[in-house]
Amino acid sequence: xxxxxxxxxxxxNMISTMDYPTDxxxxxxxxxxxxxxxxxxxxxxxxNLGFIFQNFNLLDTHTIYExxxxxxxxxxxxxxxxxxxxxxxxKKLNIDMLLNKLPLECSGGQRQRTAIARAxxxxxxxxxxxxxxxxxxxxxxxxxxELFEKMNRESGATIVMVTHDSYVASFTxxxxxxxxxxxxxxxxxxxxxxxxxFQKIVSISSAGRSRRKRA
Amino acid sequence: xIFKEAIRSLKNSRSKALFxxxxxxxxxxxxFVYFNMANAATGGEIEVYVSSxxxxxxxxxxxxxxxxxxxMVFIVIMCFIDLLFCNDFFVKNKAKELAVRMICGATYIHxxxxxxxxxxxxxxxxxxxxxxxxxxxxxxxxxxLAAQGETLxxxxxxxxxxxxxxxxxxxxxxxxxxxxxxxYKSGAVLLAGGNMGAMKDRNSYGLASKPxxxxxxxxxxxxxxxLPLYNFFNGSGAxxxxxxxxxxxxxxxxxxxxxxxxTRNNRHSGTRNxxxxxxxGFLRRDLQFSKITIFLLICDLMIVMTMLFARKNTPLEYLLxxxxxxxxxxxxxxxxxxxxxxxxxxxxxxxHILSQVGVSEADKKKIMxxxxxxxxxxxxxxxxxxxxxxxxxxxxSQQATGGQIMLLALSAVLPVxxxxxxxxxxxxxxxxxxxxx
Numbered sequence: 001x002x003x004x005x006x007x008x009x010x011x012x013n014m015i016s017t018m019d020y021p022t023d024x025x026x027x028x029x030x031x032x033x034x035x036x037x038x039x040x041x042x043x044x045x046x047x048n049l050g051f052i053f054q055n056f057n058l059l060d061t062h063t064i065y066e067x068x069x070x071x072x073x074x075x076x077x078x079x080x081x082x083x084x085x086x087x088x089x090x091k092k093l094n095i096d097m098l099l100n101k102l103p104l105e106c107s108g109g110q111r112q113r114t115a116i117a118r119a120x121x122x123x124x125x126x127x128x129x130x131x132x133x134x135x136x137x138x139x140x141x142x143x144x145x146e147l148f149e150k151m152n153r154e155s156g157a158t159i160v161m162v163t164h165d166s167y168v169a170s171f172t173x174x175x176x177x178x179x180x181x182x183x184x185x186x187x188x189x190x191x192x193x194x195x196x197x198f199q200k201i202v203s204i205s206s207a208g209r210s211r212r213k214r215a
Numbered sequence: 216x217i218f219k220e221a222i223r224s225l226k227n228s229r230s231k232a233l234f235x236x237x238x239x240x241x242x243x244x245x246x247f248v249y250f251n252m253a254n255a256a257t258g259g260e261i262e263v264y265v266s267s268x269x270x271x272x273x274x275x276x277x278x279x280x281x282x283x284x285x286x287m288v289f290i291v292i293m294c295f296i297d298l299l300f301c302n303d304f305f306v307k308n309k310a311k312e313l314a315v316r317m318i319c320g321a322t323y324i325h326x327x328x329x330x331x332x333x334x335x336x337x338x339x340x341x342x343x344x345x346x347x348x349x350x351x352x353x354x355x356x357x358x359x360l361a362a363q364g365e366t367l368x369x370x371x372x373x374x375x376x377x378x379x380x381x382x383x384x385x386x387x388x389x390x391x392x393x394x395x396x397x398x399y400k401s402g403a404v405l406l407a408g409g410n411m412g413a414m415k416d417r418n419s420y421g422l423a424s425k426p427x428x429x430x431x432x433x434x435x436x437x438x439x440x441x442l443p444l445y446n447f448f449n450g451s452g453a454x455x456x457x458x459x460x461x462x463x464x465x466x467x468x469x470x471x472x473x474x475x476x477x478t479r480n481n482r483h484s485g486t487r488n489x490x491x492x493x494x495x496g497f498l499r500r501d502l503q504f505s506k507i508t509i510f511l512l513i514c515d516l517m518i519v520m521t522m523l524f525a526r527k528n529t530p531l532e533y534l535l536x537x538x539x540x541x542x543x544x545x546x547x548x549x550x551x552x553x554x555x556x557x558x559x560x561x562x563x564x565x566x567h568i569l570s571q572v573g574v575s576e577a578d579k580k581k582i583m584x585x586x587x588x589x590x591x592x593x594x595x596x597x598x599x600x601x602x603x604x605x606x607x608x609x610x611x612s613q614q615a616t617g618g619q620i621m622l623l624a625l626s627a628v629l630p631v632x633x634x635x636x637x638x639x640x641x642x643x644x645x646x647x648x649x650x651x652x
Contacts, residue, residue: 018571039575046573057568062496066481073489074573083483100478118572 001162001169001205002178008162009130011178015160016049016128017041029125046074050119050127050157054134056111058103064090064114065099071122089117093147109140116147120157127151129161133168145171166205170198177204217325221332224312230644231305234556234637236337238301238549242294243345245542247379248352249290252535254375255368290539293515295386297546300508300553302390306330307557327395334391342383356534433471439464443517447604458517461601462510469506474499490578493569494585497562501555501590508554509594512547513601516627519543520605541626548630551594552638559642566646576648583642591635598627 002008013019014026017033026033029048036044050071051057058067065086072082090096093113095106103111112132119127129148133141145168151157152173163169171194177185185204189197225232313326321329350371357368443461477495519540566579574582606624609615615623 016571039577042573042575042578044573045571049573051571057571059493059496059565059568061500061565062493063478063481066492066496070489070493070572073487073492076487076489079484079487099482 001164001166001175001201002184006178007181008178010181012128012130012160012162015126016051017045042074046071046122048125050122050124052112052115052119052127052129052132054131056103056108056115056135058111058114058118060103063100063102064095064106067103067114068099068117068121070118075122085121086117089121093117108135109137109143112136112140112144116144120151120155123155123157125158127157127159129159131162131164133163133165141165141168166201167198169201170194175201217329218332221329221336224309224329225333225336228305228309230641231560232333232337234553234641235301235305235334236341238297238553239337239341240345240348241545241549242297243342243383244348244352245538245545246290246294246383247346247349248356248538249535249542250375250379250382251349251353251371252356252369252538254372254378255370289515289518290542291382291386293543293546294382295390296511297550297553298386298390299393300550300557302334302393304553304557304560305333306395307560323395327392330395331388331391334387338387356538359534429471432467436464436467436471440468443601444604447601447608449608458514458601462514465510465597466506469502474502489574490581490585493574494582494589497565497582497586498589501558501586502593504558505551505554505590508547508551509597512544512551512594513597515543515547516540516598516602517605520602520609520623537622540623544626545630548634551631552634555590555638556641559638559645562642563645567648570648579646580643583646584639587635587638587642591631591638594631595628598631602627 010019014021015028017026017028017036020026020034028044031044033041033044059070062070068086068090069082072085077085086099087096090099093116095110095113095117098106098110098114103114106114112135115132119129127148133144136144148159148161149171152159161168161172169175172189174188175186176183187200187204192200309330313321313329316326316329353369353371360368439460441461442464443457446457477499481492481495519536566583569579569582570576602624606615606620610617610620
């Protein structure tokens with residue numbers, strides 16, 4: 001979490017290999033991504049990373065099925081396996097009846113679930129989510145966060161998420177506050193229930209806002 | 216102030232302005248040659264028909280069989296359509312810019328002037344060049360006429376010049392006004408926080424709905440699409456009418472058989488080839504967006520072919536119709552390109568998403584080339600099937616020689632190949648990721 005311009009999205013772009021730092025190195029799973037060639041980065045992305053964005057970032061020209069299948073076609077998976085995996089994940093996310101539709105024909109929640117399905121289809125080790133609830137109503141936001149918790153619990157995927165929403169942040173196990181390009185505070189949930197954790201996040205956020213006002 | 220802003224806007228959209236100027240140049244050269252030739256062929260009777268809005272006059276003109284008069288009306292309509300799509304391509308990306316101007320209080324007249332100044336500036340560069348090229352082409356025509364033993368020489372007449380300028384200014388004024396209206400509406404939607412893409416009725420590429428009715432309509436569509444082939448092959452005179460019916464059928468075949476086939480292929484074996492699957496998705500959108508211009512091309516070629524071979528024309532009229540055929544082929548190919556590029560101009564975001572998912576820069580280029588190749592291959596296939604059958608019929612009935620058919624075939628194919636190349640250049644610029652310092 002952090003105010004606008006603090007460097008949250010820049011940080012997420014670095015770890016998702018979309019951008020490079022002017023100084024320092026980026027290591028993911030022990031590999032220095034800055035030493036990778038363009039082709040290696042492409043492979044690395046679809047094999048290890050899943051992306052979820054506020055604006056969904058789906059291909060509007062392609063059907064929901066094609067959007068979800070994309071990372072697997074890049075990995076040159078067998079078409080039968082692709083069909084099985086897409087159908088399976090679409091059922092789990094309750095979008096199986098939309099597979100032949102275009103994204104613009106679906107609601108915001110359905111599009112976000114499509115983006116999630118695409119991010120999960122290749123079982124990535126890391127899921128990068130940049131304000132994934134930014135365009136969703138509270139019901140869909142809560143549903144999404146519960147889904148993230150389940151993914152983290154069941155498949156062990158690491159979810160790195162940027163958010164402005166304290167309630168959404170209260171679903172995390174570790175929270176880093178960033179200000180002016182540096183880590184300002186770091187907290188972990190450690191046995192707190194969600195309400196206590198939420199209150200702690202709100203108090204840190206408010207303290208940060210008061211400090212900025214005084215400055 | 217408005218003049219300076221218009222120049223700045225032109226500088227900011229250099230590549231689009233260049234395409235627009237190129238189309239102006241080609242259109243001017245063709246129209247200039249055209250009006251002078253038609254004037255020579257008809258002895259100055261043209262203006263009666265150009266200004267006539269009476270359908271009965273048009274039918275009488277067709278029955279009278281004066282190729283020059285009919286072609287004149289036809290070419291003017293084609294120029295109008297070509298410049299309309301070209302201007303649409305030029306203006307579409309200015310919708311956001313116009314929206315900002317609207318916020319600052321610009322009126323419709325202000326915006327229309329702003330766009331009109333840009334168009335006039337491009338005209339000032341293109342029209343003199345087009346006229347100079349037109350002079351050269353007229354010299355070439357005269358050489359061809361002399362080679363055929365024709366004593367008539369095409370001269371540049373003041374009468375034709377007045378007609379030429381009246382038509383080109385009329386076309387430019389209306390295309391700018393129409394597209395300004397579109398941009399104004401788009402700007403209003405943008406201001407309201409809307410999305411122009413979402414405004415369109417974008418049908419899904421679904422595979423099934425009401426199967427029995429769909430099947431009957433599909434059968435009718437296939438029959439309608441094949442009907443012109445039957446008529447062409449049997450040498451029926453109703454080439455143009457049957458081609459219009461054919462295009463209605465072809466539209467049905469494309470929307471309800473071919474595009475769902477692409478979707479089905481992408482869903483099954485298509486996923487084996489990632490480049491093919493992604494480019495097929497883009498192709499589906501391209502075909503849906505640009506099919507009307509493809510059908511226009513084939514309809515127009517057929518109409519001119521009817522003019523060419525259904526009557527006994529004088530050598531000058533014959534040459535005029537050949538020039539019309541080439542002009543229409545060039546203008547319609549440009550129309551297809553501009554229609555397609557209007558849609559491609561917003562494709563950067565899609566390719567950026569592909570990068571995020573892990574598609575390499577090399578593969579992005581392959582996807583782009585695969586999409587463009589497939590699109591223009593389909594255009595060429597449609598031309599080959601319909602025009603090819605007509606050529607065969609003409610050759611069988613000895614209405615045209617092998618050389619004439621070769622000329623007509625090349626005139627239809629070469630402009631499509633040229634716009635294929637131009638599309639690749641433009642598309643390559645659109646999808647290029649900005650270089651970071």
